[in-house]
Every structure is written in structure tokens, then in C-alpha cells.
Amino acid sequence: MNLKKIITIVSVVLISVLMIYGFILIRQIFSANTKFADNEVYVYIPTDSEYEDVKKIIAPYIENMDRFETVVNKRDYAENVKPGRFLFTKGMNSYELVKALRINVPVxxxxxxxxxxxxxxxxxxxxxxxxxxxxxxxxxxxxxxxxxxxxxxxxxxxxxxxxxxxxxxxxxxxxxxxxxxxxxxxWNKERVEKAKKQGLTPIEATILASIVHKESVKKDERPRIAGVYLNRLRALMPLQADPTVIYAIKKKSNDFDQVIKRVFYNDLTMSSPYNTYVNLGLPPGPIAMPDITALEAVLNPEKNNFIYFCASVDRFGYHEFAATLEEHNKNAKKYSDWINSQGVKR
Incomplete structure (x- = not known):
């Protein structure tokens, strides 16, 4: 056999080996390599994780770790681990999995x-x-x-x-x-100016909004309630807001999980900077995190002459408003009689 034939045979063999190797490599890279039932899963890689940490985290989702590591080595992932939240979808191949581990998905x-x-x-x-x-x-x-x-x-x-x-x-x-x-x-310039027109800073507006938020779940009523409280502040009257008393009770007992449905007369005299029955002005901080509708209600209050309000018996979730104490006392008695009939004790 001459040299030319030997070279040809060797070349064919090498090409065949390379083709087989290439086929195996392509199969390793591009065959599906996941083993979770859902269509997608998120994996979380903590800050300062190393590759060995990543392997433990993703092991439950990878069908064949050897095939995965083949791509890891070729893509230099082990030296470039990123922390974050990453999305794996069902049927991803090893190449796609490594690529996914480089795309931090926000929450x-x-x-x-x-x-x-x-x-x-x-x-x-x-x-x-x-x-x-x-x-x-x-x-x-x-x-x-x-x-x-x-x-x-x-x-x-x-x-x-x-x-x-x-x-x-x-x-x-x-x-x-x-x-x-x-x-x-x-708190852009427009909102700051609106708060200023009500005599409030942004922080004060938020504190008042937290009270408005707690007073009513009815968003359409919040501008009216905000108007009442602003009327009281301008008249140098105590806000007399029951939600602040409820907050004071919870804070004193350090039990914010308790549900308080009724405030009693004795509660109104408790010593607390959050009790707006005994302190003039706003409490030292929000009694909750008001949503944007409550904030906007304070910035855009209804202009009215109401000074008083209490829960309505006829319109559940809403309130009855009054400009005089005499009118308010009638509304308050009606509500008190109703709540007593319901047997609500706290």
C-alpha cells in the first residue's frame, strides 16, 4: 500500500472520528436536559455563590449533569457565576440552560x-x-x-x-x-404644592393619608373624610380618629395581629402620642402605609363644612357626616345601638 493510500485512509478515519465526536458533542449541547414537570421554574443563586453551590441548587432540575458541565466548561461559566433569579423552561438543552444562568430575571x-x-x-x-x-x-x-x-x-x-x-x-x-x-x-413639585396648600408637608400628608386609609375602604369616600380631618386641623380641634386609638392599643400591647372592631370610651383616654383624642395635631408617624388613593384624597380633598362623622348603619362600609354636634350625636347613637345589638365587644 503506497503512502498516498495510507494518508487517505487515515484522513477518512480521522474525519469519521471527528464527525462522531461532533455528533456526540452536538447531542450533548442541544438535546433536552431538564427533568421538571412544570413548564418553567425559577432558580435562585445567592450572592457570593461558587460553581459548586450552583450545581447543588440546580441539580433537581438537570437530567444529565455531565452533559451540562460540558457546556459549562466550553462557556467558562464556572469562573463567571452570577447571583440572581434565573428562568429554566421545560425542554431546555444544556447550552440554553447555561445561557439562562446569565440572564437575571427581575421580580x-x-x-x-x-x-x-x-x-x-x-x-x-x-x-x-x-x-x-x-x-x-x-x-x-x-x-x-x-x-x-x-x-x-x-x-x-x-x-x-x-x-x-x-x-x-x-x-x-x-x-x-x-x-x-x-x-x-x-413627591414631585405638583404634589408638594398641593400638600402645601393644605398646610402639610409630604410626610404630614402621608400620616394623614394613613388615617384616611384606615377610616374607609371606600375609595370614593376618602376625599370627603380627608376634608373633614383638614377642617378639624384648621379649627385646632383634635382629630379624634378611632384608627389612631386602635393603633395605640396595638402598639402598647405589641400585638399588631389582633383584630379590634370596637373602640370603647376608656380607650379614648389612654396615654399615647398616637391617640388623637388626647393629643392635638397629627401622630408622630403613619399608622399604616396608605395607598395612592388615600394620598390623593388628602392632596385633593372635598371642600365641605363637615366636622363629624361615624359609621353608617344603612350603607355598610360608608359613613354619615354632620356639621353640628347635635346631628352627629343622633348618627352616633344610631350606630351605637346597632353595634350593641350585634354583640360586638372588641
């Missing part, structure tokens, strides 16, 4: 009507990597509070209830900084 973080900073930190901590303690610490940071004119009592006013797109691995400090930016965006 739609939502919150509303939290009564305390601690509850809020817990709510946020259940949706992003930062835990509730680190979030709470960042919210109460004295330097941050001073720089942004907040106190521990009123910093809850900084958070505007909404749904925000944010990366899961956002740190507590970066989340807090995003929230102060959103706060400043919300």
Missing part, C-alpha cells in the same frame, strides 16, 4: 398597607434575597434618616405602595435607595 415586588416597619421589612424580605433584619437595619440607619429628614417613627412614609420591578439579589441598602428615589419621584 415584581409588591407591598401595601403595612402597619409597622417590621411588618414591611418582613414583606419585602419574603420577595428578595435581603432578609428582614438587614432591611430593617438599613431603614433605621441614623445617617440615612438624617440625610433624608426622616425619623424612625415616620420613615414608613417613605414607601409608596406599588409594584416595582427589582432584581432578587438587590441588597438591603440598594432597595432602600431605590425606595427613596421612588418617594422623590412621587
Amino acid at each position: 415584581n415586588l409588591a407591598f401595601n398597607n403595612q402597619e409597622r416597619l417590621e411588618n414591611f421589612a418582613g414583606r419585602v424580605g419574603s420577595q428578595i434575597e435581603a432578609d428582614s433584619l438587614s432591611l430593617l437595619t438599613s431603614f433605621k440607619d441614623s445617617i440615612f434618616l438624617k440625610e433624608n429628614s426622616f425619623t424612625e417613627e415616620n420613615v414608613l412614609a417613605m414607601f409608596i405602595p406599588n409594584t416595582y420591578e427589582i432584581y432578587w439579589n438587590t441588597s438591603a441598602e440598594k432597595f432602600r435607595d431605590k425606595m427613596i428615589k421612588e418617594y422623590r419621584n412621587f
